[in-house]
Amino acid sequence: MATEIDNNKITVSAKYVTKQYDLAEKQSDKVKSIFKFWSKGIPHFWSVKGVSFEAHAGETIGIIGTNGSGKSTLLEMVAGLIPPTTGEMKTYGTTSMIAIGSGLRPRLTGRANIRLKSLMQGMTEKEIDEKMDDIIEFSELGDFIDQPVKSYSSGMRSKLGFAISVYSDADIIIIDEALSVGDPTFTEKSMERTQRFKEEGKTIFFVSHSAGQVKKMAERVIWMHYGQIRMDGPADEVLPMYNAFLKRFNQLSDSERLAYQKRYKDAQKAFSLKKLITRERNRNFLLDINADDHELKENIYFKEPDERMSWFTRIILIVIGAFVLLQMDMSILDLTSKQVMANPTSLITNYAPSKLQELDIKMGRINVANKPDKPAITAKKTVNQYKVGSNETLAQISKKVNISIDAIMGANHMQTDEVSPGQILILPVER
Numbered sequence: 001m002a003t004e005i006d007n008n009k010i011t012v013s014a015k016y017v018t019k020q021y022d023l024a025e026k027q028s029d030k031v032k033s034i035f036k037f038w039s040k041g042i043p044h045f046w047s048v049k050g051v052s053f054e055a056h057a058g059e060t061i062g063i064i065g066t067n068g069s070g071k072s073t074l075l076e077m078v079a080g081l082i083p084p085t086t087g088e089m090k091t092y093g094t095t096s097m098i099a100i101g102s103g104l105r106p107r108l109t110g111r112a113n114i115r116l117k118s119l120m121q122g123m124t125e126k127e128i129d130e131k132m133d134d135i136i137e138f139s140e141l142g143d144f145i146d147q148p149v150k151s152y153s154s155g156m157r158s159k160l161g162f163a164i165s166v167y168s169d170a171d172i173i174i175i176d177e178a179l180s181v182g183d184p185t186f187t188e189k190s191m192e193r194t195q196r197f198k199e200e201g202k203t204i205f206f207v208s209h210s211a212g213q214v215k216k217m218a219e220r221v222i223w224m225h226y227g228q229i230r231m232d233g234p235a236d237e238v239l240p241m242y243n244a245f246l247k248r249f250n251q252l253s254d255s256e257r258l259a260y261q262k263r264y265k266d267a268q269k270a271f272s273l274k275k276l277i278t279r280e281r282n283r284n285f286l287l288d289i290n291a292d293d294h295e296l297k298e299n300i301y302f303k304e305p306d307e308r309m310s311w312f313t314r315i316i317l318i319v320i321g322a323f324v325l326l327q328m329d330m331s332i333l334d335l336t337s338k339q340v341m342a343n344p345t346s347l348i349t350n351y352a353p354s355k356l357q358e359l360d361i362k363m364g365r366i367n368v369a370n371k372p373d374k375p376a377i378t379a380k381k382t383v384n385q386y387k388v389g390s391n392e393t394l395a396q397i398s399k400k401v402n403i404s405i406d407a408i409m410g411a412n413h414m415q416t417d418e419v420s421p422g423q424i425l426i427l428p429v430e431r
């Protein structure tokens, strides 16, 4: 029974979506850049520079553009495989992406991949068992289905990916170049199947370098140009414009072509959200749209909660860290905030050797016999120490620990043999 399709139903809504990549060569450069608070850090590249569009149920949208224009990046965000840097990407329904080998595990067999990817797309074991034979038949892989995917050609991988998606029953299907590598019969069959998806009310995004395939499949075309939408409209309007551009582009000399590409790539590096705001304001002005400026900024700066640590958070953490260190320092040196305010250098100069000794004792690094009648001193580390008891003289201590008075005085830089109760004496290892 044919079901009524609501062609006005929005299935994908993208609002000022951007994708920024770091141009750090090594992972370690990224780590280093975190600590370079004063420098600009690693350079960035904006693969997608503020893209907005809506897609509807039963719509097949062709995505075209030269190499590196951002088609795959945009569609990976639609599929939820990567998050946008800023902006909002909303999808209503399940998504399935078919790209050459996307989501396939090379070491698993074709059959195991069918099971895994179908499970990930929400199918139950029972549903998979029921559909397994149909999927294998659609894939035309025959006995190869029990071979590891790493032994497949790109065409075979594409067939497997396509067959899994055909039976995944997703609401939004993304086909990224997957039909460019198969044989013509398989491509024909897949294109027919894709038309049926459309009749079932699914939304299809179709990326291809073949203008013929796009023309056949899609009534609407989005032309991506260096991270931006250059045109979005009926296929019979966009495709001729794109073809005319390609013709002009291909007529350029090598150096002209390189200069053209460099100009756009440099703009992708220099892009910023501020520039996006200016661009949108200008567009609204030209189109005489009375947009709310505050709302525009909020939409453009929109970030999912899993954003990276902001500068504000970093500064707060630095302040908290410094405060904790200060408190620890003051507690170690027994200083009050008043004393520190009056003499800030005391935080450093009060680290006298005796204070460090006390710290060692406090932290249990050194055990001191605090009862004079206790036998000699224990030391966990290398230094032996002795805490002078009340009424004890250096002569008595010398006898007790069996170290000469001179040696004790020498180790403690003492001018006289006077000692006071509670004083910590270092005991040279003389015994």
Ligand SMILES: Nc1ncnc2c1ncn2[C@@H]1O[C@H](COP(=O)(O)OP(=O)(O)OP(=O)(O)O)[C@@H](O)[C@H]1O
Binding pocket: 021, 022, 045, 047, 065, 066, 067, 068, 069, 070, 071, 072, 073, 074
């Ligand atoms: N992970 C990444 N890190 C850095 N840059 C990336 C990354 N992924 C993509 N890019 C860059 O983003 C830009 C867009 O790439 P994308 O693959 O989306 O383009 P495309 O239009 O799909 O290209 P093609 O037609 O060649 O498949 C390119 O300049 C690419 O180098």
